[in-house]
Amino acid sequence: MLQDIRANAQGTVSKIIVGVIVAAFALFGVESILLSGGSGGVAEVNGEEISPQELQQAMTNQKRRLIAMMGDNLDPSLLDDQLIQGQVMEGLVQRKLMVQGAKGMGLTISDRQLGAIIGEMEQFQVGGQFSPELYRGTLSDAGYTPASFKATLGDDLIVGQARSGLAGSEFSTPAELSLSARLVGEQRDIRFLTIPIEGFAAQTEVSEEDIAAYYEANASSFLSEETVDIDYIALRAEDFREPVDESMLQNAYQEELQASQYQTESAVSHILFELRDEESADEWAARVAEAQAKLDAGADFAELASTASDDIGSKGFGGELGYTAGEVFPAEMEQAIAALEVGQVSQPVQTEAGIHLIKVTDRREGTPPTFEELRADLEEREGMAQARVELMSTVEALKDLAFNAEDLSGPASEMSLELSQEKGVSRSQQEGLFSNAMLISAAFSDDVLSAGYNSEVIELSPDLWVVLRVNTYNEAAVLPLEAVRDSIVASLTDQRSREAVGEAAQGVVASLRAGASVEALANEQGYEWQVELGADRRNLVVPGEVLQSAFALAAPAEGESSVDYVISATGDALVFELDRVTSGDLQAMAEGEQAALRQQMSGEAGQLLDSEIQQRQRDSAEISVI
Secondary structure: OHHHHHHOOOOHHHHHHHHHHHHHHHHHOHHHHHOOOOOOOOEEEOOEEEOHHHHHHHHHHHHHHHHHHHHHHOOHHHHOHHHHHHHHHHHHHHHHHHHHHHHHOOOOOOHHHHHHHHHOOHHHEEOOEEOHHHHHHHHHHOOOOHHHHHHHHHHHHHHHHHHHHHHHOOOOOHHHHHHHHHHHOOEEEEEEEEEOOHHHHHHOOOOHHHHHHHHHHOHHHHEOOOEEEEEEEEEEHHHHOOOOOHHHHHHHHHHHHOOHHHOOEEEEEEEEEOOOOOOOHHHHHHHHHHHHHHHHOOOOHHHHHHHHOOOOOOHHHOOEEEEEOOOOOOHHHHHHHHHOOOOOEOOOEEEOOEEEEEEEEEEEOOOOOOHHHHHHHHHHHHHHHHHHHHHHHHHHHHHHHHHHOOOOHHHHHHOOOOOEEEEEEEOOOOOOHHHOHHHHHHHOOHHHHHOOOOOOOEEEEOOEEEEEEEEEEEOOOEOOHHHHHHHHHHHHHHHHHHHHHHHHHHHHHHHHHOOOOHHHHHHHHOOEEEEEEEEOOOOOOOOHHHHHHHHHOOOOOOOOOEEEEEEOOOOOEEEEEEEEEEOOOHHHOOHHHHHHHHHHHHHHHHHHHHHHHHHHHHHHOOEEEO
16 A cells, blocks of 8 residues: 555545545544554563564664674575564564563562673773773663663573573483483494595596586576666765865864863762662761761772772772763762862762762873864864765755655756666675665665665665665576586586496495405505594594494494495595494593583483473463564
8 A cells, every 4th residue: 555655646546645644633633543542562472562662673683693693695685674573573572471481480680780790791891990981882872771771681681590590400310311321422433435536527528418418407507696777876975075164173173172082181989879778868978977987097998989889880990980071970079079189089979879979099181282283183074074964964855855756867866966877786796885785685675676666765874875776677597508618517527426436335335245344445446444443423533424424323233244335525435334333331431521411411401491481481371463
């Protein structure tokens, strides 16, 4: 329906629809339409909502993880909202169930514990100290507020408590350990020889008839990529740069001089006394007075802060808060700091956070640069600031025009913007502007590729926005024979060489089963051979393919052997003979190996238990996805 409205936005029908909507808003009000009936959640788990904000945040985080993990190898289709939403919603529902289960066990974590954990997290520290500015900035970049981050972290921690407790409750019986040790500690005597593929590849011939027949039979394997020719408008902040007025530069310079790095800065530590639950004002004041008395008696400020302060973010660092030039802390604190000498402790200072005892530990004078020294930086900064304002104004105007335009030539002409073209853009584009995953995803989306609409104006960075339209769709086509001849020859050579080496391996296997020895056959035919007695599952000498296959075979009867072969990833044939199997013995294992086995079995049992509990929670839950 929305696509129909978009396609006919200038028609009579759409105007009637818009008129009805306007009338409804006028008669009944916005809130009665948007807020009446139902909840704002996107899902409900046992009566608890999952909000649209939670879903959007989780989807954004998932996209960031995919981009970070896959980098340039990212398939743009993986960022499709419809694909991600289902996976993310499933994860949110499961997490909600686990949190509910943990809280149902009575598990909790205090605000004080949460604060201590946050204060020790390295991603919020500068020079080994908790930084409130970095903390708030990092959370903001990730889409969290301090309150939502604390709530999320608290839920994660109690879920972790529940899972650790359940996993720790699992154990293995002596009989289970003994049986597992028989398998884990098992040893096998293995002889093997290698039949290299190189000799067969050198003898393989591929005729022109073979090449033509293979090309015809596998034409669908030699398709070029589908591509699109794209019209686009790119808006770059740099394109809106204008010379900066001299008076503006002077004003910017004066503002720069007020910046903290050019002002006198004071290093500050404090001891904070919060009003505790059920604590009277007199008791509160008594705690402050007691601390003052200890300081007057010569107590070390940092040591006292580590034991007496209620500020969990700074008490672990002797109360250190960092430097301020007069604008970091509440006005009451800044006023007291300005009046203190280095090494001096203030009288009690009360703010909304509580009562502070403040100490100035250092003071450094700022030396501002001259105007000419800063001119280039100021011109760059102020010029780009003006350019970004103009850029965003243009972006908003372009959004309106491009949405209903039949193509991009009209908006480009009306706004005096450059309309550019890019030909042959594929889904796996690796170079240029259209190697960007968001642009590729937009170009090959249903709305743009199939329906023929202009894309949204896409933000690639704060300084770069792009709107695009598919001009021409170029279907995948069969590549000419000459373009794929070499790959056909390589494929046929590899295929025939592998067949030949497999036949040779089968002949060796037959000889070994008839009574020949590995050593005799290897020497006779010029193959390398090796024997490994008592090889276990972690053996690094025996090739992995041989080791895996040898341990998959049943133990041979006394006095007999089992013979088989495998083809390695490189195409070599590895023929092996399994002579003897010795079961593992728990008592013969070293104490460290026994402990590792117990830990492994407990971990596996804990994972199984965790999976069963999650499934039980899911089966008994009332889940509604809107």
